[in-house]
Amino acid sequence: MTENRFVNRSELIGILLLAAFLVVILPLCLDVFRLNLVAKYLTYAFVALGLVVCWGYCGILSLGQGVFFGLGGYCMAMFLKLEASSVENTKIQSTPGIPDFMDWNQITALPAFWQPFHSLTFTVFAIILVPGLFAFIIGAAMFKRRVGGTYFAIITQAVAAILTILIVGQQGYTGGINGMTDLRTLKGWDIRPDHAKIVLYFFEVGLLFVCIFIAQFIRHSKLGRILVAMREKEDRVRFSGYSVANFKIFAFCVAAMFAAVGGAMFALNVGFMSPSFVGIVPSIEMVIYTAVGGRLSILGAICGTLLVNFAKTSLSESFPELWLFGLGGLFITVVLAFPNGLAGIWTDYVAPRIAGLFTSRKSKSGDGWAEKPVADGAPAE
Amino acid sequence: MFGDYSIGDLGSIFVMQGFAGLILFSVYVLMALGLAIIFGQMGVINMAHGEFMILGAYVTWMTSNFFQAYLPGLFAGYFFLAMILAFIASGALGMLVEWALIRHLYKRPLDTLLATWGLSLILQQAYRSIFGAREVGVELPQWMLGSLHVSDSIEVPINGIFVMALTVLITIAVAYVMYLSRWGRQVRAVVQNRIMAGAVGINTEKVDRYTFALGCGIAGVAGSAFTMIGSTGPTSGQLYIVDTFLVVVFGGAASLLGTIASAFSISQTQSTLEFFLSGSMAKVLTLLAVVGILMLRPQGLFALKVRK
Numbered sequence: 001m002t003e004n005r006f007v008n009r010s011e012l013i014g015i016l017l018l019a020a021f022l023v024v025i026l027p028l029c030l031d032v033f034r035l036n037l038v039a040k041y042l043t044y045a046f047v048a049l050g051l052v053v054c055w056g057y058c059g060i061l062s063l064g065q066g067v068f069f070g071l072g073g074y075c076m077a078m079f080l081k082l083e084a085s086s087v088e089n090t091k092i093q094s095t096p097g098i099p100d101f102m103d104w105n106q107i108t109a110l111p112a113f114w115q116p117f118h119s120l121t122f123t124v125f126a127i128i129l130v131p132g133l134f135a136f137i138i139g140a141a142m143f144k145r146r147v148g149g150t151y152f153a154i155i156t157q158a159v160a161a162i163l164t165i166l167i168v169g170q171q172g173y174t175g176g177i178n179g180m181t182d183l184r185t186l187k188g189w190d191i192r193p194d195h196a197k198i199v200l201y202f203f204e205v206g207l208l209f210v211c212i213f214i215a216q217f218i219r220h221s222k223l224g225r226i227l228v229a230m231r232e233k234e235d236r237v238r239f240s241g242y243s244v245a246n247f248k249i250f251a252f253c254v255a256a257m258f259a260a261v262g263g264a265m266f267a268l269n270v271g272f273m274s275p276s277f278v279g280i281v282p283s284i285e286m287v288i289y290t291a292v293g294g295r296l297s298i299l300g301a302i303c304g305t306l307l308v309n310f311a312k313t314s315l316s317e318s319f320p321e322l323w324l325f326g327l328g329g330l331f332i333t334v335v336l337a338f339p340n341g342l343a344g345i346w347t348d349y350v351a352p353r354i355a356g357l358f359t360s361r362k363s364k365s366g367d368g369w370a371e372k373p374v375a376d377g378a379p380a381e
Numbered sequence: 382m383f384g385d386y387s388i389g390d391l392g393s394i395f396v397m398q399g400f401a402g403l404i405l406f407s408v409y410v411l412m413a414l415g416l417a418i419i420f421g422q423m424g425v426i427n428m429a430h431g432e433f434m435i436l437g438a439y440v441t442w443m444t445s446n447f448f449q450a451y452l453p454g455l456f457a458g459y460f461f462l463a464m465i466l467a468f469i470a471s472g473a474l475g476m477l478v479e480w481a482l483i484r485h486l487y488k489r490p491l492d493t494l495l496a497t498w499g500l501s502l503i504l505q506q507a508y509r510s511i512f513g514a515r516e517v518g519v520e521l522p523q524w525m526l527g528s529l530h531v532s533d534s535i536e537v538p539i540n541g542i543f544v545m546a547l548t549v550l551i552t553i554a555v556a557y558v559m560y561l562s563r564w565g566r567q568v569r570a571v572v573q574n575r576i577m578a579g580a581v582g583i584n585t586e587k588v589d590r591y592t593f594a595l596g597c598g599i600a601g602v603a604g605s606a607f608t609m610i611g612s613t614g615p616t617s618g619q620l621y622i623v624d625t626f627l628v629v630v631f632g633g634a635a636s637l638l639g640t641i642a643s644a645f646s647i648s649q650t651q652s653t654l655e656f657f658l659s660g661s662m663a664k665v666l667t668l669l670a671v672v673g674i675l676m677l678r679p680q681g682l683f684a685l686k687v688r689k
Binding site for chain 1 (some may be wrong): 424426482485486489490491492494495496498499500501502503505506507509510619623626627630659661662664665668669671672675676679
């Protein structure tokens with residue numbers, strides 16, 4: 001096994017297959033409406049990717065990824081909303097030039113924290129840095145005090161609850177429960193017609209691969225091995241002189257930034273952003289995607305996200321009653337029987353067969369996507 | 382924010398809001414007691430706890446309908462039977478869940494969280510399919526309606542007093558079971574050292590199962606009490622689950638006293654703030670304060686033992 005290359009052969013094949021699937025097959029097979037749906041699913045794949053880094057490698061289960069998804073999404077949506085609320089678009093309002101929901105809530109001037117979002121450059125930085133900073137604050141406060149495991153999960157969940165209530169409550173500043181709707185143009189370029197959807201789709205796939213390569217790099221660097229070591233035996237890593245807290249903060253921040261990119265792409269692709277993508281339920285659903293796909297596998301998590309969402313759309317269209325039973329059952333099954341998700345099934349059952357078909361020279365598929373069963377791997381604090 | 386009220390008004394406001402907070406406190410304590418047993422003692426994160434509570438609420442609702450239809454003469458006392466039935470129903474479901482699901486996951490606490498979340502989705506949909514998506518409310522017997530006049534500006538509802546009395550009774554019962562009974566000693570022994578407890582002849586698997594069932598049963602009773610003050614829908618339980626976890630964590634997971642103290646402080650803060658600010662801001666500030674304090678003092682208010 002080569003240690004320092006940041007992608008090994010089977011991973012490279014997997015990434016190329018995924019790229020072919022996303023870039024060639026899907027756009028050829030699907031109409032624009034379905035392709036836009038895929039684009040929506042892929043925004044969750046960013047979150048799932050972040051969860052692989054933070055939960056799979058490092059063992060930190062965050063139930064608040066919706067917070068970062070939402071922060072990224074809202075940053076993007078604020079910029080788009082401001083552009084959509086130009087003075088001539090909103091001249092029927094009592095105060096033209098401010099977003100419609102502010103006008104409905106008797107706000108007469110743009111609040112100060114909205115002002116910088118007139119600039120696209122600032123917005124792009126804000127999408128990455130606001131959630132990153134927020135994650136840093138939460139992470140630093142928690143991990144420096146050696147809070148982890150279940151406590152951390154509960155606290156992040158509470159943060160998700162707080163942010164949702166705050167967004168819903170501060171209707172005049174955030175659009176409330178309806179969120180920010182009616183987003184139209186990005187720097188004058190209309191994001192609503194079909195050709196724009198296609199361009200956005202390819203842009204999003206490109207970004208996803210950038211994130212995949214960052215995750216791959218982390219995974220195969222020394223850093224990645226420290227993260228895994230921390231997951232397995234935190235104390236030993238600490239006794240070896242590493243600052244465990246800093247590494248955890250790093251993993252958590254990376255996950256948050258990935259989620260934020262996803263959120264921003266969501267606002268662009270879907271054309272609105274609302275608190276129903278911030279709270280506890282969506283946050284846990286994002287964890288479900290990762291768990292189903294495989295928490296240790298970058299490609300697995302992305303496939304899991306796509307599959308669960310496809311199932312969700314098709315099942316909830318035709319059998320809305322069955323969907324929650326299915327989702328709940330799927331989740332229990334995955335957790336009980338396949339802790340490594342689809343990727344685990346692949347490396348444990350399918351890959352050895354395939355390897356056996358081709359050659360008997362290779363002894364074992366040890367360099368697969370997932371490294372080993374996680375049965376007792378998740379830190380039990 | 383105090384400017385517009387006189388001192389007397391403020392006094393009444395604090396008493397009335399304090400009382401409203403006490404009712405919230407009762408619900409928190411009843412829910413958190415079950416959770417404190419399951420999470421604090423066993424280390425299992427039961428995200429379906431709210432759904433066990435709602436099961437108790439639906440059982441109460443069915444019992445009240447049954448009494449109304451067939452035994453109207455005994456309607457005044459239906460609640461006591463309903464509570465027992467709620468305990469049994471939720472406890473039995475808890476036992477089943479422990480056997481089918483939880484016992485495979487004791488070594489993976491984070492995974493219990495995910496699995497029980499799946500369970501809660503299934504239960505919610507089951508309630509929706511069986512009882513319908515609309516919220517249901519129980520008919521209260523005559524003696525629980527109305528309120529007591531304490532002074533001109535202070536009134537306390539009787540059902541609230543009843544729920545609080547119930548909370549006190551159940552808390553005492555749980556404290557007795559956990560700290561004074563033989564079975565409670567076994568539970569604590571298993572928690573402290575599973576292997577040694579097994580070595581001295583305690584059937585640890587059985588203790589686990591009954592502990593989980595007890596926690597769920599108490600959740601059922603909480604749901605039963607909950608019907609006295611609010612209506613029940615398939616997703617009502619989810620609204621309380623995060624709050625309840627915060628109550629338990631804030632109190633210090635393994636401490637019964639801490640759970641009560643934290644439920645008291647959280648509910649009082651929230652209901653007092655609710656009068657002066659909007660409901661959502663009150664909740665945000667309360668939760669923020671709790672999260673902030675937890676960041677400074679992660680082991681909670683009353684930590685018996687510093688976390689591992």
